Amino acid sequence: MKTVTILGATGSVGGSTLDLVEREPDRFQVLALTANCDAEKLAKAAIRTNAKRAVVADESCLGDLRAALAGTGIETAGGNAALLEAAAMGADWTMAAIVGCAGLEPVMAAVEQGGTVVLANKEPLVSAGEVILAAAARHGATLLPADSEHNAIFQCFDFARANRVRRIILTASGGPFRDWPTEAMRAVTIEQAVAHPNWSMGAKISIDSATMMNKGLELIEAARLFPVAHDRIEIILHRQSVIHSMVEYVDGSVLAQLGPPDMRTPIAHCLAWPDRMEAPMAPLDLVGIGRLDFEAPDPVRFPALALARQALDAGGARPAILNAANEVAVAAFLGRRIGFLEIAAIVADTLSCYDPPAPETLDAVLQVDGEARRLAGERVKDCVV
Numbered sequence: 001m002k003t004v005t006i007l008g009a010t011g012s013v014g015g016s017t018l019d020l021v022e023r024e025p026d027r028f029q030v031l032a033l034t035a036n037c038d039a040e041k042l043a044k045a046a047i048r049t050n051a052k053r054a055v056v057a058d059e060s061c062l063g064d065l066r067a068a069l070a071g072t073g074i075e076t077a078g079g080n081a082a083l084l085e086a087a088a089m090g091a092d093w094t095m096a097a098i099v100g101c102a103g104l105e106p107v108m109a110a111v112e113q114g115g116t117v118v119l120a121n122k123e124p125l126v127s128a129g130e131v132i133l134a135a136a137a138r139h140g141a142t143l144l145p146a147d148s149e150h151n152a153i154f155q156c157f158d159f160a161r162a163n164r165v166r167r168i169i170l171t172a173s174g175g176p177f178r179d180w181p182t183e184a185m186r187a188v189t190i191e192q193a194v195a196h197p198n199w200s201m202g203a204k205i206s207i208d209s210a211t212m213m214n215k216g217l218e219l220i221e222a223a224r225l226f227p228v229a230h231d232r233i234e235i236i237l238h239r240q241s242v243i244h245s246m247v248e249y250v251d252g253s254v255l256a257q258l259g260p261p262d263m264r265t266p267i268a269h270c271l272a273w274p275d276r277m278e279a280p281m282a283p284l285d286l287v288g289i290g291r292l293d294f295e296a297p298d299p300v301r302f303p304a305l306a307l308a309r310q311a312l313d314a315g316g317a318r319p320a321i322l323n324a325a326n327e328v329a330v331a332a333f334l335g336r337r338i339g340f341l342e343i344a345a346i347v348a349d350t351l352s353c354y355d356p357p358a359p360e361t362l363d364a365v366l367q368v369d370g371e372a373r374r375l376a377g378e379r380v381k382d383c384v385v
């Protein structure tokens with residue numbers, strides 16, 4: 001029996017994880033499920049899985065959670081401290097599927113327990129990669145990548161012969177605006193931006209895919225997870241999202257992982273690793289798909305790519321500032337306070353006006369993150385439409 005905790009259980013990745021865990025009740029036992037505030041959805045999942053504890057990060061939602069779980073014997077708790085306690089219950093396997101740097105402290109709390117921590121939540125790795133990796137090494141925790149591209153690379157990457165890797169090829173669908181001219185992107189609506197051609201995901205990552213900041217964050221994520229030089233990580237457009245990424249070796253061999261665009265495949269890989277488990281996926285119909293296309297991404301229409309590459313190369317606090325400003329800008333776009341093209345502009349502007357020393361502790365990262373959010377927030381006010 002593997003004990004499992006899901007941080008962000010009511011989200012898109014959380015739901016896919018629950019789907020797999022619920023199929024094999026003899027193999028997985030749920031310790032804690034957490035959400036921000038969706039008490040009803042969380043309570044239902046806790047009852048279905050007979051979880052030990054259900055936790056809402058937003059304490060004002062605790063009353064609803066208590067009411068929904070009254071008489072079930074499932075423990076309930078609310079607030080940030082309760083979220084961190086849930087992450088630190090010592091599960092063998094923790095899915096980190098909170099969105100944004102709100103997941104940073106819970107990830108650290110889970111890593112400090114020394115179990116397996118599965119990272120869908122990429123933003124903490126971008127902002128605090130060094131801190132998280134050092135904590136994992138210190139506490140003997142295993143980090144596994146659930147992000148489909150990084151899971152693909154993980155499946156193809158020979159860590160014992162990392163010096164024989166010539167390139168990592170990170171594939172990108174290009175999002176819903178991959179063929180749009182910049183001027184047409186100026187007036188896009190939230191509805192157009194969240195309508196991803198291949199994947200069904202939460203709102204924030206859907207917007208990140210539309211700006212291609214998602215691929216920028218994933219570039220940094222790949223640099224954190226795999227021991228290769230930054231300039232050996234390439235991004236290519238592959239609109240079918242069938243090849244999830246590739247690893248090229250010095251002898252010219254290129255290994256790829258293919259699969260349907262469904263997060264349950266990489267999550268199942270992490271759930272069973274190093275074993276394999278059944279996932280409810282139809283066989284990949286390559287004849288039906290017919291062809292696989294590849295193109296170079298357009299750095300002019302998608303400035304987020306260059307911003308992320310520069311932040312990665314400069315290192316220090318730059319990735320944390322990039323991520324924090326992007327979170328603020330995406331939230332402002334989702335709140336209809338700024339236009340689509342302003343997202344990357346606010347990130348660029350925040351990066352250009354704030355250059356603190358490299359943060360070396362969790363507290364220092366949180367401080368940089370907070371100040372970058374404040375500065376980005378001011379820029380949002382300046383461009384309110």
Ligand code: NAD
Binds near residue numbers: 035097100147200263
């Ligand atoms: P989502 O918005 O669907 O779900 C987010 C979850 O986090 C929900 O359970 C929500 O209640 C919880 N949450 C939100 N704010 C919180 C807060 N302040 N404190 C505590 N909990 C909070 O998001 P998602 O699409 O499932 O994505 C989750 C993470 O996984 C993101 O970092 C995303 O980039 C990454 N990811 C997602 C996909 C995907 O297919 N959806 C693929 C790869 C990576």
Ligand code: MG
Binds near residue numbers: 147148149218
């Ligand atoms: Mg991805």
